[in-house]
Amino acid sequence: GEDVEQSLFLSVREGDSSVINCTYTDSSSTYLYWYKQEPGAGLQLLTYIFSNMDMKQDQRLTVLLNKKDKHLSLRIADTQTGDSAIYFCAESIMSGGSYIPTFGRGTSLIVHP
Amino acid sequence: DTEVTQTPKHLVMGMTNKKSLKCEQHMGHRAMYWYKQKAKKPPELMFVYSYEKLSINESVPSRFSPECPNSSLLNLHLHALQPEDSALYLCASSQEGRAGVGFNEQFFGPGTRLTVL
Numbered sequence: 001g002e003d004v005e006q007s008l009f010l011s012v013r014e015g016d017s018s019v020i021n022c023t024y025t026d027s028s029s030t031y032l033y034w035y036k037q038e039p040g041a042g043l044q045l046l047t048y049i050f051s052n053m054d055m056k057q058d059q060r061l062t063v064l065l066n067k068k069d070k071h072l073s074l075r076i077a078d079t080q081t082g083d084s085a086i087y088f089c090a091e092s093i094m095s096g097g098s099y100i101p102t103f104g105r106g107t108s109l110i111v112h113p
Numbered sequence: 114d115t116e117v118t119q120t121p122k123h124l125v126m127g128m129t130n131k132k133s134l135k136c137e138q139h140m141g142h143r144a145m146y147w148y149k150q151k152a153k154k155p156p157e158l159m160f161v162y163s164y165e166k167l168s169i170n171e172s173v174p175s176r177f178s179p180e181c182p183n184s185s186l187l188n189l190h191l192h193a194l195q196p197e198d199s200a201l202y203l204c205a206s207s208q209e210g211r212a213g214v215g216f217n218e219q220f221f222g223p224g225t226r227l228t229v230l
Binding site: 048088104105106 | 222
């Protein structure tokens with residue numbers, strides 16, 4: 001987790017947009033991911049972006065990638081209380097012949113009614 | 114079936130006990146993973162099996178012993194654990210375990226919450 005940095009907390013009001021930021025270190029990462037973890041549950045892949053893309057949009061989710069600055073962001077439009085969870089940024093690192101995600105420490109998103 | 118199932122959901126064990134965690138998937142995935150997650154921390158990779166062979170062991174203590182009896186099942190055998198081993202143990206699977214085969218989404222199970230007394 002020390003190679004991928006995220007802020008630990010974000011608090012937003014319901015209906016506002018949330019932006020979660022992440023910086024990573026390995027410029028050879030092929031894929032960058034955003035995972036969501038609800039309390040007591042496993043991780044769910046929300047979205048991913050291939051390293052030759054700058055932006056990816058999927059319904060309420062927008063991912064922006066700045067390869068020069070090694071900066072990744074996740075924007076959630078019209079944030080709902082059900083979006084409250086921990087969001088992990090991850091970069092893919094090749095290890096033992098496999099691409100393995102390396103996770104950041106996670107950002108706790110709290111959505112207020 | 115796009116689920117990874119894990120049993121048990123919760124496990125409490127003493128330091129002298131022997132227990133096993135089980136993970137199962139029926140998606141035809143050929144790579145399976147064990148992660149350990151402490152509270153408010155990211156998951157840490159422990160083991161990777163690719164085509165039923167152990168391909169990655171992230172210097173995990175020998176008191177944790179993985180086993181992949183077939184392509185659908187992954188076990189983690191526990192023996193002589195310490196209280197600091199208490200954590201959420203997550204299993205995941207993906208279509209492929211090899212690099213260079215394109216996007217490789219991992220599907221995670223809900224985890225086993227382990228407490229070592």
